[in-house]
Amino acid sequence: xxxxxxxxxxxxxxxxxxxxxxxxxxxxxxxxxxxxxxxxxxxxxxxxxxxxxxxxxxxxxxxxxxxxxxxxxxxxxxxxxxxxxxxxxxxxxxxxxxxxxxxxxxxxxxxxxxxxxx
Amino acid sequence: xxxxxxxxxxxxxxxxxxxxxxxxxxxxxxxxxxxxxxxxxxxxxxxxxxxxxxxxxxxxxxxxxxxxxxxxxxxxxxxxxxxxxxxxxxxxxxxxxxxxxxxxxxxxxxxxxx
Numbered sequence: 001x002x003x004x005x006x007x008x009x010x011x012x013x014x015x016x017x018x019x020x021x022x023x024x025x026x027x028x029x030x031x032x033x034x035x036x037x038x039x040x041x042x043x044x045x046x047x048x049x050x051x052x053x054x055x056x057x058x059x060x061x062x063x064x065x066x067x068x069x070x071x072x073x074x075x076x077x078x079x080x081x082x083x084x085x086x087x088x089x090x091x092x093x094x095x096x097x098x099x100x101x102x103x104x105x106x107x108x109x110x111x112x113x114x115x116x117x118x
Numbered sequence: 119x120x121x122x123x124x125x126x127x128x129x130x131x132x133x134x135x136x137x138x139x140x141x142x143x144x145x146x147x148x149x150x151x152x153x154x155x156x157x158x159x160x161x162x163x164x165x166x167x168x169x170x171x172x173x174x175x176x177x178x179x180x181x182x183x184x185x186x187x188x189x190x191x192x193x194x195x196x197x198x199x200x201x202x203x204x205x206x207x208x209x210x211x212x213x214x215x216x217x218x219x220x221x222x223x224x225x226x227x228x229x230x231x232x
Contacts, residue, residue, distance in 0.1 A: 043220075
């Protein structure tokens with residue numbers, strides 16, 4: 001398996017523009033997590049899904065952020081409109097099956113998307 | 119809410135020496151995992167070592183070992199025979215059992231001096 005795939009790897013946009021980040025999880029994983037990394041707040045959870053259903057979106061900062069998982073092999077994180085304070089590295093991670101003990105619940109991280117909003 | 123604290127923003131070590139990175143956490147759970155992740159400049163999150171809370175024996179992975187003190191809620195990482203390739207950000211992370219999100223500390227930037 002190619003691991004968790006994220007695109008784009010880098011995104012530079014201007015304030016007010018819509019940004020869409022994409023993630024393809026590892027096949028067979030039931031859980032998908034979106035994390036954000038900033039200098040000020042470190043790594044924090046934005047939202048996670050189980051079997052394509054959002055379980056906890058309490059980390060989504062505001063209504064400008066939305067995430068979807070239309071099927072088991074694809075998820076998007078959308079920011080509309082984007083603001084300079086959204087500049088960060090966004091990680092997608094997948095993991096977990098019906099067996100919730102190690103190693104079946106290990107999380108695997110994608111390479112991250114570095115977003116810069118000017 | 120669970121929290122993870124790394125009190126050392128930066129550390130440095132001489133090549134071939136040993137360094138210990140500190141981590142404390144707060145939880146009311148009895149069953150959980152603790153992790154150390156390495157993040158080199160490439161940004162990739164690399165799992166270094168994990169510890170299951172129910173295991174009393176400290177985990178070891180080659181040059182990496184942990185000192186897990188459950189009562190004190192302490193989970194430190196020891197890197198022996200430090201190498202230049204060990205230079206990176208190191209994150210301590212906590213997760214309850216099951217398929218739950220990770221809670222990260224703020225990280226410790228480790229420099230290795232040749």
